[in-house]
Amino acid sequence: MLIVMKTDATDSQVQAVLRVIEDLGFKPHPMPGATRTAIGITGNQGAVDPSHFENLAGVAEAIRVSKPYKLITLDLRPEKTIVRIGDATIGGDDLAIIAGPCAIESRAQAFAIAETVRRSGARFFRGGAYKPRTSPYAFQGLGEEGLKILAEVRDLYGLKIVTEALDEAGVDLVERYGDMVQIGARNMQNFSLLRRAGKSHLPILLKRGLSATLDEWLLAAEYIMSEGNYQIALCERGIRTFAQHTRNTMDLAAIPAVRRVSHLPVLVDPSHGTGKNYMVTPLARAGVAVGADGLMVEVHDQPDHALSDGAQALTPEQYEQLVSEVRAIHEVVVPAHVS
Numbered sequence: 338m339l340i341v342m343k344t345d346a347t348d349s350q351v352q353a354v355l356r357v358i359e360d361l362g363f364k365p366h367p368m369p370g371a372t373r374t375a376i377g378i379t380g381n382q383g384a385v386d387p388s389h390f391e392n393l394a395g396v397a398e399a400i401r402v403s404k405p406y407k408l409i410t411l412d413l414r415p416e417k418t419i420v421r422i423g424d425a426t427i428g429g430d431d432l433a434i435i436a437g438p439c440a441i442e443s444r445a446q447a448f449a450i451a452e453t454v455r456r457s458g459a460r461f462f463r464g465g466a467y468k469p470r471t472s473p474y475a476f477q478g479l480g481e482e483g484l485k486i487l488a489e490v491r492d493l494y495g496l497k498i499v500t501e502a503l504d505e506a507g508v509d510l511v512e513r514y515g516d517m518v519q520i521g522a523r524n525m526q527n528f529s530l531l532r533r534a535g536k537s538h539l540p541i542l543l544k545r546g547l548s549a550t551l552d553e554w555l556l557a558a559e560y561i562m563s564e565g566n567y568q569i570a571l572c573e574r575g576i577r578t579f580a581q582h583t584r585n586t587m588d589l590a591a592i593p594a595v596r597r598v599s600h601l602p603v604l605v606d607p608s609h610g611t612g613k614n615y616m617v618t619p620l621a622r623a624g625v626a627v628g629a630d631g632l633m634v635e636v637h638d639q640p641d642h643a644l645s646d647g648a649q650a651l652t653p654e655q656y657e658q659l660v661s662e663v664r665a666i667h668e669v670v671v672p673a674h675v676s
């Protein structure tokens with residue numbers, strides 16, 4: 338059920354509707370928009386009777402939702418969500434650039450890369466302190482020590498920190514040291530982690546699962562939103578296909594497909610999306626051209642010595658070139674993008 342308030346509905350009329358929803362034992366999700374407030378309802382098992390709402394003051398319509406998602410949809414919020422971290426945004430007018438190494442390896446490595454990222458004008462620094470590795474014997478990240486280094490990067494370079502939580506306890510830690518919680522591809526359907534992310538005060542970067550359909554990905558975002566956290570950015574990072582010329586197949590069609598149904602911003606990650614250094618910049622250009630709100634990209638000061646994902650890491654010079662190219666493309670794409 339979706340309640341659409343009249344454009345001139347007052348605050349107290351909205352509050353009255355929220356109370357009715359709570360009294361029925363459900364959870365209301367008010368979404369104030371440019372022209373009207375809509376209120377999503379979750380927590381109901383079966384259909385909600387629209388007659389509870391139809392005659393309340395200020396209500397324009399009570400609409401039955403037939404789609405599997407209720408909160409991520411443009412029906413609830415026709416305007417795009419802008420994820421805000423201080424004065425940095427994802428989904429606003431600026432192209433969001435999240436850059437940094439795959440993993441934090443040392444203070445010197447993190448600072449050297451942060452210097453490059455800051456110089457490029459990007460607002461977000463990424464780096465894993467906890468790494469989801471295919472092999473239990475591969476480098477697993479520095480753990481809390483890595484988070485402490487990230488917190489120093491934030492203080493020294495003024496960059497917002499995006500870093501992965503592998504589990505619920507990891508969210509507690511990222512909340513202590515970071516600015517945005519990354520949920521990785523392998524965890525996209527870890528439902529207890531999604532629910533914990535939904536209770537976080539930090540925004541969430543939700544990567545697409547390795548074999549996730551669009552609906553599965555959007556329903557993962559729905560898990561987070563249903564707990565009350567509406568600050569989510571999606572990230573297309575490539576899916577598993579039969580192709581052997583890339584690590585993953587970057588599904589660029591996912592960007593307009595998400596845009597058609599959801600108000601959430603969507604990023605592309607051409608690093609994991611290709612796995613190959615020489616493909617990262619071309620696919621970054623393509624991602625921005627199809628309307629992505631930003632990029633997540635891996636950079637390393639010494640890719641040959643990286644402890645994880647070195648083959649897809651850009652050198653600082655390559656990264657700087659990428660940023661200037663994608664900014665130029667974004668300038669051209671923005672008018673179409675906004676309409």
Ligand code: PEP
Nearest residue numbers: 439521522523544574609
């Ligand atoms: C990463 O961002 O380094 C990462 C592990 O990504 P993904 O979850 O997309 O594989």
Ligand code: MN
Nearest residue numbers: 439635645646
């Ligand atoms: Mn990586």
